[in-house]
Structure formats: C-alpha cells, structure tokens
Amino acid sequence: MATATLSLSSKNYSSWSFRAWLIARMSGVKFKEVIVPPDDTAARAEILLLSPSVLVPCLTYDGIRVWDTMAIGEFLNEIAPKAGLLPKGRAERAHCRSICGEMHSGFVSLRAALPMNIKGEFKDFKIWSKAQSDIDRITTIWRECLGAYGGPWLFGKFSIADAMYAPVATRFLTYDVKLDPVCAAYATRILAHPFVLEWIEAAKLEKEEIEELEVEF
Numbered sequence: 001m002a003t004a005t006l007s008l009s010s011k012n013y014s015s016w017s018f019r020a021w022l023i024a025r026m027s028g029v030k031f032k033e034v035i036v037p038p039d040d041t042a043a044r045a046e047i048l049l050l051s052p053s054v055l056v057p058c059l060t061y062d063g064i065r066v067w068d069t070m071a072i073g074e075f076l077n078e079i080a081p082k083a084g085l086l087p088k089g090r091a092e093r094a095h096c097r098s099i100c101g102e103m104h105s106g107f108v109s110l111r112a113a114l115p116m117n118i119k120g121e122f123k124d125f126k127i128w129s130k131a132q133s134d135i136d137r138i139t140t141i142w143r144e145c146l147g148a149y150g151g152p153w154l155f156g157k158f159s160i161a162d163a164m165y166a167p168v169a170t171r172f173l174t175y176d177v178k179l180d181p182v183c184a185a186y187a188t189r190i191l192a193h194p195f196v197l198e199w200i201e202a203a204k205l206e207k208e209e210i211e212e213l214e215v216e217f
C-alpha cells in the first residue's frame, strides 16, 4: 500500500492545513500527519524543505510531492475517484471548481480581518465594509448552491467545496458573524461534521497562543 504523509501547521490557526486535512480524510487515503510548529524556526526550516513552496499543506504520496491545497484536492480525486471529492456531473464539477477557486484566490479582506482562530471568541466583532462584502459574496454562493443542489452540503454530497469553506464556518462562529437562517443552518451543519469536530477538538487542545497569528496567518 502507498505511504502518504501530510505536512500541516497549527490546527487552531492554519486554515489551509484544515482544508487539506479534511479533503484527505474524505478521500479515505490513509496518511500520517507531520505537524510543523508555527513558532519553532529551526524545526520549520527543516520540515518545510519537504514543500517547495515553503508553505503547508504539502502531501507526499508514494514518493510524489503535491503542495498547494487545490492541487492536493485534485490529486486525491485522481487517487480515490470513488470518494466523490468532486461532484459527478460535468456542469456541477465546473461550478464546484469555480467556487473553490474563489475561496482559494480571493476573500482577502475576510482572511485578513477575521483570521482563523478556532479557540477565539469575539462577541459583536466589528466587521468593516470590505470584509462584509466578502461575507456577502460567500453567503450568496452558499445560498445558490444549497438552492440548486438541494443540500445538505453545497453540492448535495460532502465535497471539496465544503472542505474549502469549512474554515469560513469556524470564522463565522469565532467572530460572531450574523447569518440568514439558510447559511446559519449550513454553518452549523459543517461545524457538526465528524471530521470537522475531530479537527476542532485537536485545535482546542493546542497549547500555543501565538499573538502574531491572531492577526495574520
């Protein structure tokens, strides 16, 4: 059987680690986690040699290295085609890839102003207009997908798209973002998914609170 490792960073702060880990769990491929401590420079320098981008996540499968979350998702979809990481129909797949692309390359204001911090709790957090525009676009995406494909997940069955937006659901909880009933129900559903719960539990057990990462990661 092929051996796979996934290099990850903090479970509390690293949203890209969270997405790739979720996709890897959904794929059913067995993998070993390699945790790169975000604040230990020597350990990071050594372990990040694994990843040409010097970023996490990075997947190594049978000697093949894949870095960058979407590439990891596409690779795992090839390795485990029956896992349903992408929707079956061509049009749905194109839609799924498009909204994953929006998350992957966009929502910069949301990411900067509301960094993932699973342990954090900020009641009545002030959301400025640029971050609010990102939130409005994300909730439009969610409503359109849930309406078009009937839920309970964005494309009916749990897919890469739900993994891509899972750290948004944790941010909405952390920063007390007010949502319409459809989006609130979807966010609650994501937060109750067994793999998501497993990640959240591990994030809560992390000791470090890294001030720098509370403002940018």
Ligand SMILES: N[C@@H](CCC(=O)N[C@@H](CS)C(=O)NCC(=O)O)C(=O)O
Pocket: 009, 013, 014, 015, 016, 017, 038, 054, 055, 056, 057, 067, 068, 069, 070, 104, 217
């Ligand atoms: N586009 C990359 C983004 C990866 C990324 O920004 N990773 C962050 C952690 S969430 C990172 O490695 N930051 C540098 C560091 O931790 O030293 C992807 O999709 O994988």
